[in-house]
Amino acid sequence: MFKDVSGVQPREQNLWPSVVVPKEQIDLQIERLIDVPMPENGRRATRIVHPCATAPGYGFAPGIDVTINVLKPGERTFSLRKNSNMVEICLSGTGVTTCNGVQTRASKWDVWNVPSMNVHSYFNDGKEPWVRLSYSNAPLLENLEIHYVEEFEGGIPPSDIGKVKKDEPAEAKVRARDLALREQITPEGAWLLGYEWLIDIDVIESKALHWPWAKVAEKLPSVEDIAKGYNGRRLFVLYNPATERRIGTTHSFFATISSSPPNNHHIPHRHSSAAMNYYLRGHGYSKVGTERMEWKAGDLILSAPGWAMHSHHSGDETTSALTIQDHPLQIAMESLIWQERINEPILNLGSQSGFESNRAQFVTA
Ligand SMILES: [Fe+2]
Structure with a gap:
């Protein structure tokens, strides 16, 4: 399929109008979530969807979603591993987030992040409902058709079971990329790098904070x-x-x-x-x-x-x-x-x- 775009002018952007979601409406959703039967995966959740949002994504902005999450005392969620990332804020109650095995207790207005592909789950060990808002880039990934999500019980993703784990590189070990071409070919700064540079990127540890x-x-x-x-x-x-x-x-x-x-x-x-x-x-x-x-x-x-x-x-x-x-x-x-x-x-x-x-x-x- 081809589309003739010769001489076409830039498209006017469709700015989503600003909207206010009042506290009273958020509170009603929290009450509703407290009353619904707990789903099997433990996630009592309401997405706050902008009136202009469409599938896939259903964000509050075109690339960002916002979700109200509730856990009642004693409840816990299944684990999730996904390639979207999150910022979360505790609105009320207290609870524990486990992220790649590290537990963090959150109380009112604490903020934390959940890095991409970290196995994470939630547990309310308090005495009142634990309410948090989660922001994620899932709508963007959904529109790119690349949102990878696994949900499971326990700490090990089913897709990891039986897989060979890569050894941590020894200090002195030569990386395959070090054997590949790495050469500047113009004085202005254009380079050529061999394939291994694409699949062995330098790592900056992405921690849950x-x-x-x-x-x-x-x-x-x-x-x-x-x-x-x-x-x-x-x-x-x-x-x-x-x-x-x-x-x-x-x-x-x-x-x-x-x-x-x-x-x-x-x-x-x-x-x-x-x-x-x-x-x-x-x-x-x-x-x-x-x-x-x-x-x-x-x-x-x-x-x-x-x-x-x-x-x-x-x-x-x-x-x-x-x-x-x-x-x-x-x-x-x-x-x-x-x-x-x-x-x-x-x-x-x-x-x-x-x-x-x-x-x-x-x-x-
Ligand atoms: Fe601003």
Whole structure:
């Protein structure tokens, strides 16, 4: 099949409108999940689906899904191994996540990541329902028709049973790729590498990490208290060093926790990364394109459909949000375009020098 695209103009992008999912609706879903019979795999879960979403994927943004998960006391899930990755936040209750054999206890507003292909499961050993929100890149992988998911009981994926395990390379062992061609062929920097370079990539360990709320909260006053007039964002990235210069929490997403004083106003900006905010405390409004959206603690908002101009404004209380954006993914694709202020150029972050804030004016010696 062929399609004539001679002289065709670029397609206008269909920006999904910003939507607010109110706390009350999320709470109703949590109550419903508590009441349904426990499914065999232990997963009481509701996907929060954007009205524009279609199969496959059913995301809250085109490439990102958000799922409400509930486990009642004493319940545990089957194990999962999948090539999507996740950021999760505990909304209430407590429980234990086991990720490649390592157990992490999570309580309210703790955030953690689940790396791709880590065997993971959940257990509620507490006394109240354990509720968490999970964000993943599954919709993107579903649309690429490459989402690999195995679900099973126990810690060993059935597909691993009976397979030969590769020995860990000895320190001095010569790798096959070291025997293959590795040569720069132009002065500008074009190289040739042999096949083995494709199948034996240098490894950066991708760990399951945990950001306890108590430790994050300790640091929040330091951003909230920066004087009025600061034109950056009052937040911390929950940084996973495996993402290196792409400044992520997983290889797909950054997660940030903010703390904005009352009546804090952003000037509009835009980025090709999609952003969603879950408000932990406070209330306020966002301007997204020509729309104004009101929100409060416990609401989830698709706050920046990719490339929509937007700004966020806190009301008369301190406001905190968990923000998830597919920023590291887009840096890897060299697609992360960003315009921090309307009078500044559009920059390709990671390939061009980025923006400056006016933080220097507020640093005290
Ligand atoms: Fe933004």
